[in-house]
Amino acid sequence: MTDRLFTETLLAAVGEDLLSTRLSEDFVRADVGAAAVEPLLTFQALSDLLSTHQLEPPRLRLHRAGRPVPVGDYTDPGEASGVARRLVRPEALYEQLRQGASLVLDGIDRLHPPIRAAADDLMRLVRERVQVNLYLIWGDSHGFDTHWDDHDTFIVQLAGTKHWKVHGQGTRPHPMKEDVDHSHRPPQTAVWEGVVRPGEVLHVPRGWWHTVTGTGDVSMHLTFGFTRATGVDWARWLVERLHEVEFARTDLPRFGTPEERRKHQHELLRRLMDLAEQHDLDAFLADRDSRFPRRQSFSLPWAVDGATPEADTVVEFTPILPAALREDGQKVALTVAGRRYAFPRAAQPMLEALAEERTLTVAELAERAGEAVDTAAALVRVLVRHHLVLLR
Template structure:
């Protein structure tokens, strides 16, 4: 199942050390089987997406030999609701693909439920936001030159084959998107080289140079990209907390003596170090998790008309990451996307089951929590109004 592709299937193939020592640090290759990844995307499903969504550059774009294909070669200007758009012309797209262009579609996880489920699963594994891009090419050409990415990636080969050369970390280890130096060079040689086939998954860490070319056949792969928290992010978080410190809010003594400016600087450093001691990395990561966004999803008509769901109505918990329940006097609370929600203590058994199961019917929730179905339905009616569950 796509909603367990990473947390179960990949971990079973690679081992638990993937997270402890290899994630973001080492190239990883695993074969989970073509039949495992086949449900992610088929050519028919892709054709349907292109037919039913008005996708246009830069979200959908073509590249050939390291350069973008001119828009006029495969799109035409149109006007929709008074807004100028670029419409992809099917016959022109086919011709460009026949001539070796590579099609890129960003954010396909927001369009296709099986890929969205896999992306959510990866988010639960790495506790970072994930975006999935599609890459499709025919022939033996390449869309991009040798390059590195400013984020970690899992490459999932869905159809056909592609030739990969993974060169490794360049002359500037751990480069970032917002970095002071983007002029670093790739290393000599390769860490791994080979042909990737359907069912194979590659993990290429941030900053690792790689070269990817077609093999003469078709190739369709998905890139699951995510950016992990760094020491820079923790430092920024601490600096934001300086707003709570009165001394930090005072003006810098620009026109004071050098000695007074030094004293002011030392006092600022003392407050910053105090904050670092009080709010360590664990606190930062916990706060980051508590602010993790939900998927943009909707539950109509339930969330508007307030109707009571029946026993067979399916409930799906919307928070992507597991939510920790906290007992607070006569209430139980959880924080989702930076917002705290409090419920009567009697709701705790129901919430514990829902957080763990994530998807189940109202009747199943009631049975597992040991409460009447009407009680579970009433909670579902409340949760859907706050976008904590979807009802289906």
């Protein structure tokens, strides 16, 4: 199932040390089987997506031999609701693909439920935001030159084959998107080189150079990309906390003596060190998790008309990461996407069941929590209005 692709299928193939020692540090190659990845996307499903969504550059784009294909070569100017658009011409798209162009579709996880479920599963594994892009090519050409990505990736081969050469870290380890040096070069050697086939999964860490080319066959793969928190992110978070410190808000002694400026700097450093002790890495990561966004999803008509769900209504918990419940006096609270929600303590067993199982019918929720179906339905009515659950 796509909603367990990474937390169960991949971990079973790679081993539990994927997270503790290999994630972001080592190239990983695993074969989870073509049958495990086939439900993610078929050519028919892709054709339906292209037919039913007005996708246009830059979200949908073509590349050939390291350069973008001019949008005028495969789109026509158009208009939708008074807004100028670029509409993809099917016959022009086909021709470009026959000539070796690579099709890239960004954010396909926001369009296709099976890929969205797999992306959510990866987010629960790595506890970072994930975006999935599609890459499709025919022939033996390449869309991009040798390059590195500013985020970690899992590559999932869906159809056909592709040749990969993973060079490894270049002359600047762990480069970032916002960095002071982008002139680093790839290593002369290769960590791994070979042909990737349907069902194979690669993990390429951030900053690792790689070269990808077609094999003469068709190739369709998904890139699951995510950016992990770094020391730079923690430092930025600490700086935001400095607004709470009165001394940090005072003006710098620009016109004072050198000794006054030195003393002021030392005091700032002391206050910053105190702040770092109070707000350590665990506090930063917990705060980051509490602000983790929910998927943009909707639950009509229940969220508007307040109708009572039936016993067989399916309830889906919307927080992507496991929600930590905290007892607060006579209430139980959880924080989702930066907002705190408080409920009567009596609701705790039902909230715990939803957080653990993620998807239950109203009747199953009531049974798991030892409550009456009417009681579970009443709680669900409240949860759906606050976008904490979806109903189907």
